[in-house]
Amino acid sequence: MQYTQIATVTGSPITRYGFFIDPSRCIGCESCVNACAECETHRGYSLIHVDFIDRQNTTATVPMVCMHCNRPTCAEVCPADAIKKTDDGVVQSALKPRCIACSNCVLACPFGIPKMKSELEQMMKCDMCYDRTSAGKRPMCATVCPSQALAYVPLDEIGKTRREKPVNTFLFGNEKVTTKVFMMVPEGVDAINVDITDFMWEPNYEESRTR
Amino acid sequence: MARPPIDESLLIERFGPHPKYEPPGGWQSEAQNPAQSLVKTHCCFCGQQCGIQLKVRDNQVIGFEPWEEFPFNRGMLCPKGVKRYMQSTHPDRLLSPLTRDERDDSGFRTANWDEALAFSAGRLREIQTRYGKDAVAVYGGASLTTEKSYLLGKFARVALGTRHIDYNGRLCMVSAGTAYKLVFGVDRSPNPWSDIPLADVMIIAGSNTAECSPITTDYVWRFKDRGGKLIVVDPRMTPITRNADLYLPVRPGTDLALFLAMMHVIVRDGLENRAFIKEHTVGFDAVAESAKAWDPLRAGRITGVPPDAIEKAAQWFATAPRGFALHARGLEHHSKGVENVLSLINLCVATGNIGREGAGCVMITGQGNGQGGREHGQKCDQLPGQRSINDPEARKHVARVWGIEPDEIPQAGYPAVEIIEAIHRGEIKGLLSICFNPLVSLPDANFTREALEKLEFFGVIDFFMSETAHYADVILAGSLHEEEEGVSCNVEGRVIHIEQAVTPPGDARLDSQIICDLARHLGRGQYFNFREPREIFDELREASRGGHADYYGITYEKIDRQMGVFWPCPSEEHPGTPRLFEGARTFHPDGKAHFQVTEYRESGDPISEQYPIYLTTGRVISQYLSGTQTRRIGALVDQYPEPRVEIHPRLATEHGIADNDWVTVTTRRSAITVQAMVVRTIRPDTVFIPYHWAGSRSANLLTHRTVDPRSHIPEYKVSACNIRRSQQLRAHP
Numbered sequence: 001m002q003y004t005q006i007a008t009v010t011g012s013p014i015t016r017y018g019f020f021i022d023p024s025r026c027i028g029c030e031s032c033v034n035a036c037a038e039c040e041t042h043r044g045y046s047l048i049h050v051d052f053i054d055r056q057n058t059t060a061t062v063p064m065v066c067m068h069c070n071r072p073t074c075a076e077v078c079p080a081d082a083i084k085k086t087d088d089g090v091v092q093s094a095l096k097p098r099c100i101a102c103s104n105c106v107l108a109c110p111f112g113i114p115k116m117k118s119e120l121e122q123m124m125k126c127d128m129c130y131d132r133t134s135a136g137k138r139p140m141c142a143t144v145c146p147s148q149a150l151a152y153v154p155l156d157e158i159g160k161t162r163r164e165k166p167v168n169t170f171l172f173g174n175e176k177v178t179t180k181v182f183m184m185v186p187e188g189v190d191a192i193n194v195d196i197t198d199f200m201w202e203p204n205y206e207e208s209r210t211r
Numbered sequence: 212m213a214r215p216p217i218d219e220s221l222l223i224e225r226f227g228p229h230p231k232y233e234p235p236g237g238w239q240s241e242a243q244n245p246a247q248s249l250v251k252t253h254c255c256f257c258g259q260q261c262g263i264q265l266k267v268r269d270n271q272v273i274g275f276e277p278w279e280e281f282p283f284n285r286g287m288l289c290p291k292g293v294k295r296y297m298q299s300t301h302p303d304r305l306l307s308p309l310t311r312d313e314r315d316d317s318g319f320r321t322a323n324w325d326e327a328l329a330f331s332a333g334r335l336r337e338i339q340t341r342y343g344k345d346a347v348a349v350y351g352g353a354s355l356t357t358e359k360s361y362l363l364g365k366f367a368r369v370a371l372g373t374r375h376i377d378y379n380g381r382l383c384m385v386s387a388g389t390a391y392k393l394v395f396g397v398d399r400s401p402n403p404w405s406d407i408p409l410a411d412v413m414i415i416a417g418s419n420t421a422e423c424s425p426i427t428t429d430y431v432w433r434f435k436d437r438g439g440k441l442i443v444v445d446p447r448m449t450p451i452t453r454n455a456d457l458y459l460p461v462r463p464g465t466d467l468a469l470f471l472a473m474m475h476v477i478v479r480d481g482l483e484n485r486a487f488i489k490e491h492t493v494g495f496d497a498v499a500e501s502a503k504a505w506d507p508l509r510a511g512r513i514t515g516v517p518p519d520a521i522e523k524a525a526q527w528f529a530t531a532p533r534g535f536a537l538h539a540r541g542l543e544h545h546s547k548g549v550e551n552v553l554s555l556i557n558l559c560v561a562t563g564n565i566g567r568e569g570a571g572c573v574m575i576t577g578q579g580n581g582q583g584g585r586e587h588g589q590k591c592d593q594l595p596g597q598r599s600i601n602d603p604e605a606r607k608h609v610a611r612v613w614g615i616e617p618d619e620i621p622q623a624g625y626p627a628v629e630i631i632e633a634i635h636r637g638e639i640k641g642l643l644s645i646c647f648n649p650l651v652s653l654p655d656a657n658f659t660r661e662a663l664e665k666l667e668f669f670g671v672i673d674f675f676m677s678e679t680a681h682y683a684d685v686i687l688a689g690s691l692h693e694e695e696e697g698v699s700c701n702v703e704g705r706v707i708h709i710e711q712a713v714t715p716p717g718d719a720r721l722d723s724q725i726i727c728d729l730a731r732h733l734g735r736g737q738y739f740n741f742r743e744p745r746e747i748f749d750e751l752r753e754a755s756r757g758g759h760a761d762y763y764g765i766t767y768e769k770i771d772r773q774m775g776v777f778w779p780c781p782s783e784e785h786p787g788t789p790r791l792f793e794g795a796r797t798f799h800p801d802g803k804a805h806f807q808v809t810e811y812r813e814s815g816d817p818i819s820e821q822y823p824i825y826l827t828t829g830r831v832i833s834q835y836l837s838g839t840q841t842r843r844i845g846a847l848v849d850q851y852p853e854p855r856v857e858i859h860p861r862l863a864t865e866h867g868i869a870d871n872d873w874v875t876v877t878t879r880r881s882a883i884t885v886q887a888m889v890v891r892t893i894r895p896d897t898v899f900i901p902y903h904w905a906g907s908r909s910a911n912l913l914t915h916r917t918v919d920p921r922s923h924i925p926e927y928k929v930s931a932c933n934i935r936r937s938q939q940l941r942a943h944p
Contacts, residue, residue: 024453024454025428025432025454026450027421027422027425027428027450027451027832028421028450028832029289029290029421029422029425029832030290030832030833030850031288031289031290031292031293031425033290034290034293034294034846035288035293037846038274038275038293040241040242043238043239043241043242044233044238044239055888055890056860056870056889056890056891057890057891058453058891058892059448059449059450059452059453059892060453061450138277138279138286140277143277143279143286143287144277144286144287144288144289144292144293145287146284146287146288146289146425146426146428146429147421147425147428147429147432148287148429148432161433161436162436163435163436163438
C-alpha cells in the first residue's frame with residue numbers, strides 16, 4: 001500500500017490498525033455521534049459529527065472524526081502548549097490544567113474538528129477513543145457504525161476488502177497535510193485537493209507572492 | 212363508552228412520553244460507581260436483533276458495550292441500539308397495576324395485583340357470558356419474546372376460548388409471509404444474511420434499508436465491494452440509492468407492473484432458466500402467459516420508470532450467475548401486497564435463484580421478533596410451529612401438548628384490522644392488549660379511536676402508557692425486553708437468546724407471569740403452570756415439533772454455544788438450517804417451487820381530481836414503530852423530533868410551499884398539518900410522512916383501511932391526498 005505511515009512507535013495496538021472514513025458508505029444515521037457520547041472519558045458529550053451536506057438535493061452525508069494530523073495545526077497554534085500528540089500518533093484533547101479556552105485551535109483546524117466546551121473552559125476533540133484503542137479495543141464510533149463508513153481495521157485488511165483506496169494526504173493549496181486517519185477515495189486519486197487553486201495554472205503566483 | 216378518564220394532555224403530563232437524556236445517576240456516575248456485570252443479549256428494536264452487551268449495576272441498566280463476537284452485527288449498532296439502554300429506569304415506567312379512576316388527578320389509581328387481575332378476569336368472563344366467547348379479543352405484539360407470543364396464543368384459545376387473537380405483526384411482513392407460503396410452502400427468509408455479499412446482481416425493492424434495517428447496509432456495501440450490481444426500486448431516493456447502479460423510481464402502488472414487465476422481458480428474450488424451471492417448479496407457463504401483456508412501454512407509463520431501465524434491470528438480473536432480491540414493507544403495505552411479493556419471487560424462481568449460496572430472495576422483517584412472534588400461535592389462523600389452525604392433524608398435535616381436546620381449540624379468528632372493525636360495529640366488546648399501540652399504528656386513526664370508545668372492557672399489559680392505553684380500564688405493569696428471559700428469531704430465521712439483565716422494578720411483573728396469573732383468575736390455571744420462561748420454551752419446543760418452524764432441537768444452551776440456531780431444528784443433534792431450499796427443494800409436498808400468477812389492479816384509495824397526489828408513509832432511523840419506547844429516549848427524539856412531509860421542489864413550487872412551511876395534507880379520511888421538507892429525493896407526484904407519532908400530527912389519521920384480501924395487511928404505502936400551505940401556522944426556520 002502506498003499511503004504514508006506516520007506513527008513513530010511500534011508495539012502499540014494503534015499502529016497496527018488504521019482508521020478509515022468512507023463517505024460513500026455513510027447513511028447519516030448518527031449512530032457514531034450517539035455512541036461517541038457513551039465513551040467513558042467524556043460521557044454525555046459527543047466529540048464527532050455527521051454533516052448533512054445538502055439535504056434538499058441529496059441524502060449524502062459525511063461522518064467527521066479527528067483526522068489526527070502528522071503535524072497537528074491545532075497543537076502548533078496553541079499558545080498554552082496544551083495539545084499533545086501521543087507517540088502512536090493520536091492527537092489528544094487539550095490538557096485541562098493548561099488550556100486557556102482561547103479557541104485558537106478551533107479556528108486553525110483545517111477539518112473543523114475541535115470544539116470549545118465553554119462550560120468546562122477546555123477544548124475537547126476526538127481522541128480516537130484512546131482509552132479503548134491503546135488497550136487494543138476499537139473506537140466506539142467505528143465499532144457501532146452500521147455501514148462501516150467509519151472503519152477501524154488492520155492496516156493491511158482494508159485494501160483487500162474495499163474497492164476504494166485509502167488516502168491520507170490533503171492539499172490545501174500549497175499546504176500539504178498528512179493524517180493518521182484515512183479517507184477512502186476512488187482508484188486513481190492519490191491526494192485530496194481541497195482548494196480550487198490546486199486545479200489552476202498560475203505560473204507567476206509564487207513569484208508575485210515573494211516580490 | 213370508554214373515553215380517556217381525564218383530558219389526554221393531563222395524561223401525557225403524568226405518564227409521558229417524557230424524553231430521558233441521562234443514564235441512572237447521571238453521565239458521570241459510572242466513573243465513580245462502575246458496572247457490576249456485562250450481560251450479552253440483543254437490541255429490543257427491529258428484526259435485525261443485533262447482539263449487544265448491557266452494563267448492569269444494582270439491578271439497573273446503566274449503559275452498553277458493543278458485542279463484537281456476535282456474528283450477525285459484529286458490534287455494529289444503529290442509534291436506537293446505542294440508546295436502547297435508556298428505556299430502562301425511565302421516569303415514565305409503570306411500576307404497579309393501574310385502574311381507571313376519573314376522580315383521580317392522574318385518571319388512574321394504583322391497584323394491587325389481586326384486585327387488578329380479578330377485576331380483569333371478571334369483566335372478560337362477564338362479557339363472554341353475556342355475548343358469547345368470541346365477544347372478547349386479544350391483541351399481541353411482534354416485539355414480545357417467542358415464549359410470550361406462544362403463551363398469548365395459548366391463553367386466547369385455552370384460557371379465554373376466543374377465536375379472535377391477532378397481533379401487530381399483521382402490519383409488518385404478513386404479505387411476504389403469505390407469498391412465501393404460496394411459492395415455497397414456508398414463511399421464512401430462505402437465505403442467511405451472509406449470502407448477501409456473495410450475490411452478483413441484487414434488487415432491493417421497497418426497502419429503506421439504511422434507516423429501517425441499518426445493519427443490513429454493511430452487507431449490501433460488502434456486496435458492492437465485490438463488484439455486485441445494485442438495482443434499487445423505490446419512490447424515494449433513500450440513502451442506499453446513492454450507490455445504486457440502476458435506480459427505478461417507481462410510482463407508489465405500481466411495483467407489480469414493474470416486475471410483470473421484467474418477467475415480460477425475460478420471457479421475450481428467452482432469459483429464463485429452462486432446465487431449472489422444468490426440474491424444480493410448476494406453473495411457469497401461466498406466469499409467462501400473464502406477463503405477455505406487460506411490455507416495458509406499458510409498464511413504463513404506469514410505473515413512471517423508463518422502459519429501457521426496465522429492460523436493463525431484467526437483463527442484468529436474469530443473466531447474473533447469482534441473483535438476489537431483498538424486499539420489505541414498500542412491497543407489502545398494499546392491497547395487492549401479496550401479489551407484489553409474488554411477482555418478485557417469480558423473477559427469482561424463473562432465473563433459478565433460490566436455495567444457493569449468494570442466490571435467493573429474502574424479506575426484511577421489520578419488528579423485533581417479527582419472525583419468531585408469528586410462528587407459534589398469536590396469528591389468528593396459526594398454531595405453534597407455523598401450523599394451520601384448519602389442519603386437523605395440527606389441531607390434534609397441539610391439543611395433546613396443551614392437554615385439551617382438539618375440538619376445544621377455536622377456529623381461525625379475525626386479523627388485526629378486522630378486530631378493530633368488529634369492535635366498531637359492536638360485535639367484539641372486550642379487548643386485552645399487550646405490546647400494541649393501535650391508535651398510532653393502525654390506519655385511519657379516527658376510526659380506531661371510535662372503536663376504542665365502544666369497548667365495554669379494555670385491559671392493557673405494558674411497561675409505558677401508550678396513547679392507546681389512555682382508553683384502558685386496567686393497565687397491568689409488565690416487563691421490558693431486558694427484564695425477562697426468552698428467545699426471539701431474527702430477520703434471517705436465527706433463533707437467539709434474550710437474557711434477563713435486571714428484574715422488573717417496583718411492583719411490575721414479568722409479562723409471562725401476568726398472563727399465567729390472569730389464566731388462573733379465569734379458572735384455567737391448570738394449563739398455565741409455568742414457573743419461568745424456560746418451562747414455556749420447553750412446551751413450545753414440543754408444540755412446534757414436526758411443524759415447519761420446528762424448534763424441538765433448540766435449547767437456550769445450544770443458542771449460546773452456536774450464537775443462534777436457525778430453524779427448522781428437529782433434534783438436539785441437528786445444527787439448524789441457515790439456508791432453506793438447498794438443492795432447490797421447497798417445503799411443498801412435491802418439493803417444487805409453485806409459480807403464482809398475479810394480476811395488476813389499482814390501489815384501494817385511488818387518486819382523483821380532488822386528491823391528485825400520492826401519500827406514502829414509512830419510518831425514520833431514530834424511531835421504532837409507534838414510538839412507545841423511542842419517543843421516550845431524548846437523543847432519539849432530538850434526531851427527528853416531529854413528523855415532516857417530504858415534497859419535491861417541483862410540487863412545492865406549484866403549491867407555493869417553501870422548506871419549513873407548515874403544510875396541510877388532506878385525504879378522504881382526515882387532514883394533518885406538518886412542516887415541509889423540500890427535497891429532490893422524492894417523486895414529484897408523491898409526498899412522504901413518517902408514522903411514529905400520536906395526536907394531531909399522526910400520519911395514520913390520513914391512511915385508509917383497505918387490506919390485502921389474503922394477508923390482511925393495510926395499504927399504508929398508497930393513499931390519495933392533496934396539499935396546501937397552511938394559513939394559520941407560519942414557518943420558523
